[in-house]
Amino acid sequence: MGASAKPLTGDTFAKKPLATRVWKTLLRYKWLYLLMLPGIVYYIVYQYVPMLGLIIAFKKYNLMKGMWGSDWVGFDNFRVIFSSPEFPSLVRNTLLISLYRILFNMLPDVMLALILNEIRSPWFKRVVQTITYGPHFLSWIIVYGLVFSFFAPGAGLVTTLFRDMGWGNLDILQNSEYFRTLLVSSDIWKSTGFGAIIYLAALASINNELYEAAVVDGAGRWRQMWHITLPGIREVFILLLILRIGHIMDAGFEQVYIFLNARVYDVGDILDTWIFRRGIEQMEFSVPAAMGVFKSVIGLVLVVGANKLAKKVGGSGIW
Structure with a gap:
């Protein structure tokens, strides 16, 4: 053999x-x-x-x-963008709306996940989850229809109530002072329930023995949340924050375009709505494409910078 x-x-x-x-x-x-x-x-x-x-x-x-x-034409399209009188206003509106979304939209996701995690009644937890998840599956057209039914000038439910009660005329949809608040609040209502799913998954991965050891040491619910629960979802929070920072130049085109009207252009016109008007409505593709390249480069720089910063403060980052 x-x-x-x-x-x-x-x-x-x-x-x-x-x-x-x-x-x-x-x-x-x-x-x-x-x-x-x-x-x-x-x-x-x-x-x-x-x-x-x-x-x-x-x-x-x-x-x-x-x-x-x-x-x-080389960089001529970029020169057109940077020399445009609208460019500073577009960048400012885009950054402000995106920053408002990051600051005010991430905490409600965490808070809802923590609340759901503390609910001990299974049927009540399922009811709350169904109610809070539902708005995520509605299109922004439907959401705007709901908002319009409440705040339509002179005919909405809330505006009619204000007028009948003698509190004056309420103008929300066409008032530039309330436009960004309206965007952020409607986005919170629509996305909070679905955003909490990721944190619930992170909470489910925390070892229950940590809570049992904390109970033996005499820690209450608040101590357990501060020392076990919040550190357990820190990495997920940092990861989602980095991803949101990478999309800071987007600001949610669909929602902004639907809510936008002529009276709030000074605070609501963003880079994506400008690209849509210039590229689709005016059939000019080169300059909007250059704007897209500009947005992508800025997003890449922000993601890399945020990832390095996350690692320096003790997080794992994306890579």
Whole structure:
């Protein structure tokens, strides 16, 4: 009988040619790679291939000539953006609305998750979850319809109540002083329930033995929450904060576009609504594409900076 084959050790495998090592790895984990394949194809087709369109930002795009036949203009489209008199106002409105969302929308998610975590009645907990999750599945058109039914000038339920009670005319939808407050408050109502799901998952991963040890040491519910619960969801909070900072130049186009009207343009017009008007309504694609590149670069810088800062303060960051 011939000698038995020697087992393939780590050193032996490392000495194989690169192509051989790659091929053997693919064969060994073929089913895992097959499961990954649909996701990889999706991201290539819908995320990476469309990025070729960024070259429009450096061209004077012409529909008749197409993307490849249009003339190169270098950074002229960016000069148009930065020299526009609307640009400072657009950036200011975008940053303010995004910062308001970050400051006032993340804490309600955490608070609702903590409250639900303390509820001991299963049926009552399910009822609260259903009620709070529901608004997330409503489109912003429906949400605006609800807001309009309450605050329509002269005809809404709340405005009619104010007028009938002799408290004066209430104008919320067309008042620039209340527009950002209206955006943030309606977003809190719509997204808080769904945002709490992530924190509930993080709370479920906390070891119950920590709470049992805290009870033995005489810690009450508030002490347990401060020393066990909140540290247990800190990493998730930092992760979501970094992701929100990366989208700080977005400010929620769909909601803002639906709520926007001519009387609140000075406080509500953001980069995305400007891109929509310039690109879709005026059929000018090069300058809005340059604005998209500008937003992406700023978002990338903020994500990298926030990730490094999170690591310095003791968090794990995204990578």
